Amino acid sequence: MYGDTSNLDEVRQRLNSVSPCFCLAKWKHVTIHLLNGTNHSCYLPPPHKIPLEEIARNPSALHNSSHKKQVRKDMLEGRRTKECGMCWTIEDLPGNQLSDRIVRGTETWTKPYFDEVRRMPWDADVFPAYMEVSFSSICNFKCSYCAPHVSTKWHEEIKQHGPYELSARHNDMQWVVDQGLMPIEDEDNNPYIEAFWKWWPDVYPHLKVFRVTGGEPLLSKHTFRVLDWIDEHPHTGLELDINSNLGVPTPVFERFLARVEKLTREKKIRHFKIHTSLDNFGAKAEYIRHGLDFERFQKHVHDYLTRLPQGDISFMSTFNILSVDGYERFLDWMIELREQHQKNGRWVNFDIPHLTGPMHLSARILTPDYQDKVAGLARYIQARVDEDRKKPRLRAIEFEKMRRIHEWMRQPLPEDQLRTLRHDFYLYFREHDRRRGTDFLATFPEMKGFWEFCRDLGKPKEPTLSL
Ligand code: SF4
Ligand code: SF4
Secondary structure: OOOOHHHHHHHHHHHHHHOOOOOOHHHHEEEEEOOOOEEEOOOOOOOEEOOHHHHHHOHHHHOOOHHHHHHHHHHHOOOOOHHHHHHHHHHHOOOOOOOHHHHHOOOOOOHHHHHHHHHOOOOOOOOOOEEEEEOOOOOOOEEOOOOOOOOHHHHHHHHHHOOEEOOOEEOOHHHHHHOOOOOOOOHHHOHHHHHHHHHHHHHHHHOOEEEEEOOOHHHOHHHHHHHHHHHHOOEEEEEEEEEOOOOOOHHHHHHHHHHHHHHHHOOOEEEEEEEEEOOOOHHHHHHHEEOOOHHHHHHHHHHHHHHOOOOEEEEEOOEOOOOOOOHHHHHHHHHHHHHHHOOOOOOEEEEOOEOOOOHHHOHHHOOHHHHHHHHHHHHHHHOOEOOOOOOOOEOHHHHHHHHHHHHHHOOOOOHHHHHHHHHHHHHHHHHHHHHHOOOHHHHOHHHHHHHHHHHHOOOOOOOOOOO
């Protein structure tokens, strides 16, 4: 997940020598949501719409949109582009905090391109070195923080029950339409997928990493078409990454594993990595990622790690309001997996980005006692850090990430906003339990006090007596 992080200060200085806003990810990384014609670089800023007339002229506009080129110009000229606010917030915190802008500058898909990028005209068409695409929103999960334009299961729920009625309507399809995020449901009739297949033979040789995301990619036929294409056009410099919730039926997972086993056994790619998500452990994780069967998930993780002895795995652990209690179990499992499977050059990784939206699920709205719990989690990681790969434990960068979350949680939010968000938290999960037959308090008994506190924020205020 990370490049060589031993020289972060040097990377910071190098990037800042171009401009304090310069980030190589804007050139060399792209996530393209072919399902609705949007893209972003990196994955943190909100996606922007790709004009159809731009891809009709030039399919590389899937990455090199006119919007993206303007943002690159801002970066080169030292203007803080609004869409990268998450990095500026972190960089403005006390204590020389580590932003993603710096971490991404260490990657194998950014670092070698520093000179090339800083010398090219701001409006040049660039081949990304790391490209991620999503073909379809088809998904068998409806994770708490996900949305109906990303998951068909979520879409079904909203069609049946309507949006969640919080202080504002949440996951309202009208909002999705207004934002231009409505997925194109017919995969066979999608101009962005067409543009992708036109651009693919040109961009393919330049890629160091190609990643497929979703929805759930193992449920899209284009994922299997990509696997077949690579089988016919080996690229020995390519790392192929697939995101999966690892919750598809086992026969589908078996079909996928067989294809990937062949690609790696016959050395048709340089490396394979699976990315999955887990934000807590056991029943708590099942609650956050609705549709997850934790036992099946563990089996698929085990099958993958056993059958692809060289294949990496990376867990995206989106640290959210429901991640704090019980997170030690997740960390222990990461250590166990590393002890069992991190050998012969393979990595078992996890990343801990903090969830920034929707805000009623953000750890930042928790009460200050939770800041102490997160400080405890940082200490828990720190006590288990060992960078020796022969004794795989936890890594210093993971401690840094948790320390950064703690610092971020301590930044105060305006009182009125906090009150609204906390009550939204309660309204959201009360309705979630009603619709989905779940039981919040049975799953998170440690959060009873916070739940009741948030519930009571909706009660009318006591009238104040005046004499
Ligand atoms: S959000 Fe940060 S890491 Fe991502 S492109 Fe912007 S500056 Fe770079
Ligand atoms: S598995 Fe991915 S696409 Fe599906 S609901 Fe969860 S976050 Fe959304």
